[in-house]
Amino acid sequence: MLAGIQAGGTRFLVGVGTGPDDLRVREIPTRAPDPTVRALLDWLAPFAPEISALGVASFGPLELDRSSPDWGRIGPAPKIEWRGFRWGSLAERLGVPTALDTDANGAALGELRWGNGRGANDLLYGTVGTGIGGGAIANGRLLRGRIHPEMGHVLVPREPSDPYPGCCPSHGDCLEGLASGPALAGRWGRPAEELPPEHPAWRLEAWYLARGLANWVLTLAPERVVLGGGVLRQPGLLTALDAELRAVLAGYVELPSDLIRPSALGDRAGLLGALGLAEELLAARDPPSERGP
């Protein structure tokens, strides 16, 4: 049995199982690290003897270098209480091998393994909600690089008639600052989910997201893009984004007609990806070719 944790800014999902059809899940609201970790461990306790590995897909920034003494440490995250928290401490208390990656990479792996990324060798996963993030599979493997990508913060042109200054505390009008859920709320004065489909907010949202996505696609050349997150549940937005992306790229890069697909795993993409991380960790420790008969 594998265990997974999807750590988000608003809530955590913790689960045990082996995949989408064999999964027990619990939702835990994100509070300070101590009570949150206690709730996670309490829920996992009855399964602990059977758990062979844990995967964690977490908000960041995160230290992912396993050779670093700071492995698993959360950096200057927007959730101030969580800065300096170490995932290694939870792993130690649970006492099982633990794999860690970003929430976006976790979701990318989840979609690759069980969702709309299946079969892709070069996959991009993007999420637009409270924040904007991207995870990628390159040459069949999770792209981590040094530390990890922070794709939500790419810079994009400004729509000339848009006076909104952006809401990213670090960059102001980066993509996340202009097109995340809080940016929609800040620009239009009410939450994204209260903006009706005919509201001009959505045309502008497609305008910005298409330019951010263009930058990701031009840099990574994914064969498929899976998009998730609360904002993208807006009816018609994915279609508008697809059309705007093609207009922006102007035929310079040939795109397959079904490049963009919605997330198949929805809110559970990161949790399932965490199970995938745990599975990969076990496979790396115990390669099939070295297993006994």
Added chain:
Amino acid sequence: MLAGIQAGGTRFLVGVGTGPDDLRVREIPTRAPDPTVRALLDWLAPFAPEISALGVASFGPLELDRSSPDWGRIGPAPKIEWRGFRWGSLAERLGVPTALDTDANGAALGELRWGNGRGANDLLYGTVGTGIGGGAIANGRLLRGRIHPEMGHVLVPREPSDPYPGCCPSHGDCLEGLASGPALAGRWGRPAEELPPEHPAWRLEAWYLARGLANWVLTLAPERVVLGGGVLRQPGLLTALDAELRAVLAGYVELPSDLIRPSALGDRAGLLGALGLAEELLAARDPPSERGP
């Protein structure tokens, strides 16, 4: 002996050898495909019996999928005469196994193998000259994705006081349209190499390049960036670009102090990378573990 071809918009380099210290090179101006290919083959002819593989690092867009019948075909390139040219036809006439990648990926591989990218597992190579391009090594391997990246065409914010509309035929004011050599010449009315160091052109150039580089770095998280191309030979530009990049990212992503390095191989990075491609092709066909004693 390996052969390499670096195919550029102005000139080709063709060479034979095994690396920077064992390399015979010939420069051939880029004309129409027929006379250019004839000149390449004429120069290679005396070495042909000894050549075990050819690598080509070419301008594009290019079909790189070896399983495609269009492998090696040049797409809608700015060099109109070359559209539809097939590298496979040259490979057939030479009669040796041939590896192909973009000019930027070739240069990335050259710098990884013999230049300022040595030792990096996640490397970004960027070039700013007649065009802007980027190549990447991710998880130790060339990043190709579907077709290949076209990083030079990422979109960036506009410097508010800059009225220049951009010169990219496809996108207008993408990064290449705003910051390539032709963009400098178009904006300021004289070639980049005639703009003195104190000219405001260079501050603006660092402004735009830093934002393009920020988008690449946020998406790929390279541990090292090697930069080449004629425009970046401008004294002080790399230093200004480095400072501007750090200002733009505002500490959100921690960057090593020596993230950015100049190209060590200069004009030959792509040619040496082409030799590297040829070497990789041979290694894949004849893995070391399967070689005889």
